[in-house]
Amino acid sequence: MLLVAAATAACRQDMHDQPKYIPLRPTDFFADGRSARPLIEGTVARGHLDDDAAYYTGKGPDGKFTPEFPFPVTKEVVERGQDRFNIYCTPCHDSLGTGNGRIVRRGFRHPPSYHIDRLRQVPAGYLYDVITNGFGAMPDYSAQIQPVDRWAIVTYIRALQLSQNASINDIPADAKARLSQEGGQ
Amino acid sequence: MAQIFPKSANAIARMSVYGAIFVLIFVGWAFDALNRSAYNTRAFMAREQPIPFSHAHHVGGLGLDCRYCHTSVESSSFANVPPTKTCMNCHSQIWSTSPMLEPVRASFRTGQSIRWTRVHDLPDFVYFNHSIHVAKGVGCESCHGRVDKMPLMWQHASLQMDWCLDCHRNPEKVLRPQAFITTMGYQPAGDQEEIGRRLMSENHIQDARVLTSCSTCHR
Structure with a gap:
């Protein structure tokens, strides 16, 4: 028992708890206790000037929302959008975009469905702006979702809108042929 | 002067030489078991938090x-x-008057961090x-x-x-x-x-x- 006592009593934790700041470790040095300091207003990180207005605000030079996406939309972009949409948007908007998510059922204000005429016709930049700055009861998601992912989510919202409002003519010819063969099954 | 140790003490002395091996093994095992135990690693021990976040x-x-x-x-x-803002995404409207969430609202009002454990x-x-x-x-x-x-x-x-x-x-x-x-x-x-x-x-x-x-x- 003496040995155990000697072995444990001698244990110091200096190497475990080194006098350095790791993320979220508090400090006594600043009054607010944060070792990670808030950015001074106007700070621009190297390579983050973000001067591409259409990309970072969704607005063109004329101040109107851009109808186009700032980069080519590929299948990977839409799939990334689906992935991010399911994390950040489905709690309220639900996986179809009708606005009956779990948080809404718990009492959050009901968002409009994506499948109404007004939202089908808004430019892509408008949807980007709502994610960036919020709208109505919806808070902004600028801290949680990076700009590139916001655009990806917008492409997925477009895909969702199309999925609920497609006509037979939107289907490519070969898929249409397969649909008419297998559709009845 | 009488002998301090009787003759049988020889046997005890021999046994204790062998016994020491087992004692040392036991001490080593006990130390290892203590070191790996949840008592030492603090695994499975729920921590008190300023807000009972579930x-x-x-x-x-x-x-x-x-x-x-x-x-x-x-x-x-x-x-x-997450920053307090993330909590307020929902709790600006849900449970927005709950006394349990007052530290969250206070943090959002004042900009002071919540000190989680x-x-x-x-x-x-x-x-x-x-x-x-x-x-x-x-x-x-x-x-x-x-x-x-x-x-x-x-x-x-x-x-x-x-x-x-x-x-x-x-x-x-x-x-x-x-x-x-x-x-x-x-x-x-x-x-x-x-x-x-x-x-x-x-x-x-x-x-x-x-x-x-x-x-x-x-x-």
């Missing part, structure tokens, strides 16, 4: 994805504790990076356990080095596809070792000799 409710009940709050887990070495604390001489583990297919659950069943957060694993090495020696036993990275209660669709070996080659996971090299984690 992962069981938010993850298990509401089905929020881990990344809704822990946004940096895929891109940073550490998984951030740290649950997982690795020694400072260990380099650990969340993003690479997530990118290579280690699910949240593999280290943090069934968070969706924890009313208050506790540490699921010992966080000791032998526990790290269990996976670093045999990554195929825990790897899962990206689509299920935050899934709680994940069941592999097929043989885990087969899926794991496929993911090892797809994700370019290095040989166990590299994964268990000292400088992989102590740098």
Whole structure:
């Protein structure tokens, strides 16, 4: 028992708890206790000037929302959008975009469905702006979702809108042929 | 003068020489058992928090994805504790008058941080990076356990080095596809070792000799 006592009593934790700041470790040095300091207003990180207005605000030079996406939309972009949409948007908007998510059922204000005429016709930049700055009861998601992912989510919202409002003519010819063969099954 | 020790003391002395071996083994075993015990690692011990935040409710009940709050887990070495703003995304309208959530609202009003109690604390001489583990297919659950069943957060694993090495020696036993990275209660669709070996080659996971090299984690 003496040995155990000697072995444990001698244990110091200096190497475990080194006098350095790791993320979220508090400090006594600043009054607010944060070792990670808030950015001074106007700070621009190297390579983050973000001067591409259409990309970072969704607005063109004329101040109107851009109808186009700032980069080519590929299948990977839409799939990334689906992935991010399911994390950040489905709690309220639900996986179809009708606005009956779990948080809404718990009492959050009901968002409009994506499948109404007004939202089908808004430019892509408008949807980007709502994610960036919020709208109505919806808070902004600028801290949680990076700009590139916001655009990806917008492409997925477009895909969702199309999925609920497609006509037979939107289907490519070969898929249409397969649909008419297998559709009845 | 009479002898202090009777003649039988010789036998006791001989026995104690052999007995000392067993005593030493026992002491060694006891020390090891204590070192690995939850008493020492503080595993399975729910921590008091300034606000009784329940992962069981938010993850298990509401089905929020881990990344809704822990946004940096895929891109940073550490998984951030969300800022108060993230709480207020919902709690500006839901339970917005609850006295239990007053510290959250106070933090939002004043800009002061909520001082949560740290649950997982690795020694400072260990380099650990969340993003690479997530990118290579280690699910949240593999280290943090069934968070969706924890009313208050506790540490699921010992966080000791032998526990790290269990996976670093045999990554195929825990790897899962990206689509299920935050899934709680994940069941592999097929043989885990087969899926794991496929993911090892797809994700370019290095040989166990590299994964268990000292400088992989102590740098």
